[in-house]
Amino acid sequence: MGNNNNDFVKEITNIDEDFAQWYTDIVIKAELADYTDTKGCIAIRPYGYAIWENIQNYVDSKFKETGVKNTYFPVLIPESLLQKEKDHVEGFAPEVAWVTEAGGEKLDEKLCIRPTSETIISTMYSKWLNSWRDLPFVYNQWCNVLRWEKETRPFLRSREFIWQEGHTVHETAEEAKARTLQMLDVYADVVEKFLAIPVVKGIKTETEKFSGAEETYTIETLMHDGKALQTATSHYFGQNFSKPFEIKFQNREGKEEYAYQTSWGCTTRLIGAIIMAHGDNRGLKLPPKVAPIQAVIVPVAMHKEGVKERAIQLFEQLKKNYRMELDDRDQYSPGYKFNDWEMRGVPVRIEMGPRDIEANKCVVVRRDTAEKIEVSLDEIETKLTDILDDIQTNMYNMVKENTERRTTIARNLEEFQKNINENQGFIKAMWCGNAKCEEKIKELTAAKSRCIPEEQEKVSDVCVCCGEPANTMVIWGRQY
């Protein structure tokens, strides 16, 4: 029951035939988001937004444990401010949207909608900072940003997206660097422990780093189809913004000094990561920690005496400790409901019919394994915790298995091309450090350097591209 072909499955494209279409089907059918009349921008529907709220609450609490405080800065940035940091404006100016008219008049200076807020925030930091005693500033904002992408996909690359951007100011380079890495660890924890997706932590190459950063650190993940997804980044700016924006302070020796900065962010793209890392042919598959509904009760033979009542009773009992749904819709069959909730990725389904109730039990069906477990109604409240924990762990392991299976070593370009064409996945290969080799690999294989991973491994003695001696192992992959 619930494992046969049916209307739901027919409506969803096969995951291994057309992953891109499968993804879009999930987003629309599971009612996570929808396309709007504003081209390239989506509406996030209640079920999708509830996932984001769970992520946001978790991330925000982890931030606050490290001393982060929230703030809010203007959505509009005057053109002159955006211009102040050379690399930054080169990177972002081509993809911003400009407000040129407002309140019925043409503006003297046009204003861009923030693509990111380093510039406007730096002008305020310059105003607020006087002495080393004021430092550090460890501020963050949850907000919308806009980047005028040519090709868009819901959650993964939307013109408007919601994110958090942290911006910090420090007395010393060391402290700023430590904060950059601390936040990278927070993101790794979020993606691994909460989203149940294994990560590779590393530093971006010069070519791939953020416009204006000294160093960009990244959290890389691998999706079901073997393509890579960057899920969060953390940047060390050094004094790149503090100098043009005059963020100065009196140091402990009474001398004026430019401050050291960082920024770090993650976005609603994390919802895309969950869909693409965990989903299968039955639809969405949500890790219990993220799921807006952790378990759904589906009464069977609801018209029989006492069934609905007992289901309501169980629902009231369980909702004190779990995020629950009771599906008592009378226009649908149990089979329809089973498929519906599987498609929506609910981790656990609890079936209960007259005979179950007579035997004081229910049937728990796991979304991750389709396993059916008979559980006494006296024990369900405590056992559910173990089952949900086990699902969370198992889902992590399933993605880990896919990531490891698709991670290969390449010692030359031939191996590189063979591996990426067969497997997609992460390619571990040595690199000489020359941007030209990176460029050539991209041209030949459509794979980019994902990062220089924290955990190095000497997979060969020479650069995978030019054959010159190389000491740096880079992870490469085709990306979203």
Place this chain on the structure above:
Amino acid sequence: MGNNNNDFVKEITNIDEDFAQWYTDIVIKAELADYTDTKGCIAIRPYGYAIWENIQNYVDSKFKETGVKNTYFPVLIPESLLQKEKDHVEGFAPEVAWVTEAGGEKLDEKLCIRPTSETIISTMYSKWLNSWRDLPFVYNQWCNVLRWEKETRPFLRSREFIWQEGHTVHETAEEAKARTLQMLDVYADVVEKFLAIPVVKGIKTETEKFSGAEETYTIETLMHDGKALQTATSHYFGQNFSKPFEIKFQNREGKEEYAYQTSWGCTTRLIGAIIMAHGDNRGLKLPPKVAPIQAVIVPVAMHKEGVKERAIQLFEQLKKNYRMELDDRDQYSPGYKFNDWEMRGVPVRIEMGPRDIEANKCVVVRRDTAEKIEVSLDEIETKLTDILDDIQTNMYNMVKENTERRTTIARNLEEFQKNINENQGFIKAMWCGNAKCEEKIKELTAAKSRCIPEEQEKVSDVCVCCGEPANTMVIWGRQY
């Protein structure tokens, strides 16, 4: 100590001499917000934003108790959508900001930054709604909006502000009207119980209602200087948007029908309400439920043996149940710190010096009354709850007293003018229902109709303006 004139008080304009300047001083000195390079837009600093987070969490939890689900819709709205509802576009078009260029190109159709989202949300509702079984939609979003105001003031009237906007769709007019009033009650609860400000609930006159609404309900409050502030509104739309936007459904009889809608919102203006209702010549005064810091511990003679250690111990103990701060800055005197925290509106200060510690006690100083209370260190953890509760109640009563003192009755224009000039405040006066009388009163007195209050009172038999028979009591006032 802490009640004498000093640098802090000198920096803040006297509240009764220049209330507007006093307000600005508080916003800046208490580090709630600051002006930015984006004209008319503010940056909300960590202390100000922490107040907003407390409000947001409370409001959001109250919403969810009534079944509200959060969503997110695009910040940009195509011009053609804004045009669809006649009254709505007339009301909002003059004050929107337009994006005309993006991604390096002129746009074919310009896009406005949402001043409110009825139009873009209605297009999606039209797409999502099929049957009465889909209803109600009870959705909300927390987001930024932009209205190109000519004169701006931090929190009260900013070009960009943060708010929530709820948008619901219902099967029947009755259900939609009930939701409109339900949300009005939620707002009244938030403002009275959480912000400690008494409210008047009522309906707006035709002239003052929202562009596109059938009925607009409002929560009106009175500030320290006697001017009125609208703190939240709830609108019943009837089918005003469902018709142009084709929000139709199959009703229970199988017939196609236009749905009934509502919308309701509150904004960061609530922070302005807190400042202006409660503040005094010593600075900000925060109700304990809203305060980011509920109590601050200021050790006295911190260099003396054991003082700092005991303060840290108490801080660690209290922070489990209260939002606490320990002020162990060694560059400032206790007197400086007392004034600093008073200016920032912290409800309770806990002073402890060597002699207090020896006697196993501390001194609790209330921000609302300046009262000093000796409390045993063994009892402080439990007593603090009572003290904070009492401050919350007392602060409500203090504003209530001001509101009642400044609420007067006027039976003719002479009385009206005399009262408003002497008292500002709420004027209770009868109204014939003619918009011309409203207009005339506004011209003569600069007071607008605030609302037709829920609680009616027949203060005279005739219209305060024209002298014709009148059955409706209106509350009037000058507004922010």
